[in-house]
C-alpha cells in the first residue's frame with residue numbers, strides 16, 4: 001500500500017516504485033511490478049493511457065508495424081480476444097486497444113493523469129527517489145522507472161513570427177482532441193518525415209489547397225495495407241503465439257528478417273524481381289527484409305535506391321517534381337522509411353503543391369501564412385510535422401538529479417552513458433525503458449518493451465528476494481556497453497547520415513553532431529546480454 005509521509009498541506013505519497021508515463025511500456029511495467037506485490041504508481045501527463053498513440057492523433061496516423069505483431073504478447077487471453085480490423089491499424093483503433101488493456105488489468109487505479117513530472121531527485125540518505133509534479137504535488141519511491149517514450153518530446157521549428165500567425169497551427173505530436181477540419185481550407189504542412197507523409201495523404205483528400213514545405217525528401221515505400229477478414233482472423237488467432245515468438249527472435253522484433261544473400265549474389269533480373277516483390281508486399285519488408293547488404297554497403301544500397309527512385313518517377317506525372325521527391329543525400333533505408341498509400345500520387349492532384357525549402361528557405365511566418373525567400377503563401381492552417389527531440393528529449397525535460405545533485409542532462413552532455421540502455425551511469429535505482437542505447441529504441445517497440453519490462457521486473461524481484469535496496473551499474477560495464485553500442489553502428493549506413501537515429505536535430509542547439517542514440521546489435525544479441533547479466537547475479541552492477 002502507498003503511504004502518506006509528511007503531514008504538511010502538501011503530503012508526500014510514498015510507493016515502492018514510481019513509473020513516469022502510461023504508454024505501452026509504463027502500463028506493462030505497472031502490471032508486472034504490481035504482480036510482484038509492490039505498491040506502484042504511474043504519473044502521466046495526458047488525460048488517458050496510450051502514450052505515443054494518445055498524443056499522435058493527427059489524421060493519417062497509423063501503424064507501420066503489422067497490427068497483430070504490435071500488441072502485447074505477455075497474456076494469451078489478451079492475444080486471443082483482440083481482433084485488429086486492418087493489417088496496419090489506424091491510431092484510433094490502437095488507442096482503443098490500449099484502453100482495453102488498461103480496463104482489462106484495472107490499471108487506472110494506479111495511474112494519476114494530468115500529472116507531468118517536473119523533477120526527480122535521488123535522496124541518498126533515504127535511498128529514495130523524490131519526484132515533483134508541475135502542479136507542486138510530490139511523491140517518493142525506492143525505484144524510479146522512466147517510461148516516457150523515445151518520440152514524445154515534440155519540437156517546433158524556430159521561425160520568426162510563428163506566434164503572429166492568425167490561422168490554426170498544430171504540431172502533429174500535440175494534435176487536438178477535437179476534430180480538425182481541412183475541407184475548403186488552405187493548409188500548409190512543414191516536414192516530410194514518417195509523420196508528415198502520413199498527414200499529407202489525409203489533408204490532400206479534402207483541403208482546398210495543400211502546400212507541402214519540404215526541406216529534404218525521404219525514401220517512402222508502399223504500406224500495402226488491407227482489411228483482415230474473418231478467415232484471416234481465425235488463422236491469426238491460431239498462429240499469433242508463434243508469430244510473436246518469431247518476432248521476439250528476429251533482429252528488430254518484426255516479422256521481416258533480412259535476406260541472407262548479398263544484392264550481388266543474384267543476377268540483375270533476380271534482384272529486380274526481389275525488389276518488385278518487396279515493393280508490392282505489405283509493411284517494412286523492403287527495408288528490413290531485403291538483401292542483407294542493402295543497409296551495410298553503399299554499392300548494394302545504390303541498387304535498391306535506384307529501383308525505388310524509378311518507382312517514384314513512375315508515380316509522379318511531372319518529371320521535375322519527381323526529382324525533387326527523390327533523396328540525393330542518403331540511400332534508401334538509411335533513415336526511417338516513411339510508409340505510404342498513394343503519397344506520391346498526391347502530387348499529381350491539382351490542389352497540391354510542393355515547395356522545396358532547400359532551394360527557397362522559409363524566411364518567417366507571417367500573420368497570413370509563410371514567407372519564403374521567393375514569396376509569401378497565405379494559409380488558413382499550418383501543420384508542423386517537424387518531429388521530436390528523439391530518445392533524449394522527454395528525459396531531458398525532467399530535471400533528473402542523482403547523488404550529489406548531478407543532473408542527468410549534464411552527465412549525458414557528450415552522449416548517453418548507460419548499461420544495457422536500462423540504467424544510466426550514476427543514477428541508482430533508476431531505469432530507462434526504451435531509453436538511449438537500448439534495443440527497444442530500434443524495434444517493433446512492444447516486442448522489445450516486453451523484454452525491457454520483464455528484465456526490470458525480474459531484477460526487482462531478485463533484489464526483494466535478497467534483501468537488496470540499491471543498484472547501480474559499474475563504470476567499467478557502462479564504458480564497455482557504450483563502446484559496444486557505438487562500435488555496432490559503425491558498419492551500418494545509418495552512421496553516415498544525419499537523422500534522429502544519429503541524434504541530429506537541426507532545431508535543437510548543440511545537436512548537430514552525430515551521436516548514435518539507439519542500439520543496432522539486434523534484439524537477439526541484446527536479449528542474450530540482458531539474460532546473461534541476470535543469470536550472473538547482476539555482476540555488472542553494484543548491489544547493496
Ligand code: NA7
Nearest residue numbers: 151157190191192193194195196215216336385386387388
Ligand atoms: P522526423 O522524421 O524527424 O521528420 C521531421 C521532418 O520535419 C523532416 O522532414 C524535417 O526535415 C522537417 N523539419 C524539421 N525541422 C524543420 C524546419 N525547421 N523547417 C522545415 N522542415 C523541418 O519526424 P517525424 O515526426 O516525421 O517522425 C519521427 C518518428 O515518429 C518516425 O521516424 C517514426 O518512427 C514515428 P529534415 O529532414 O530535417 O530536412
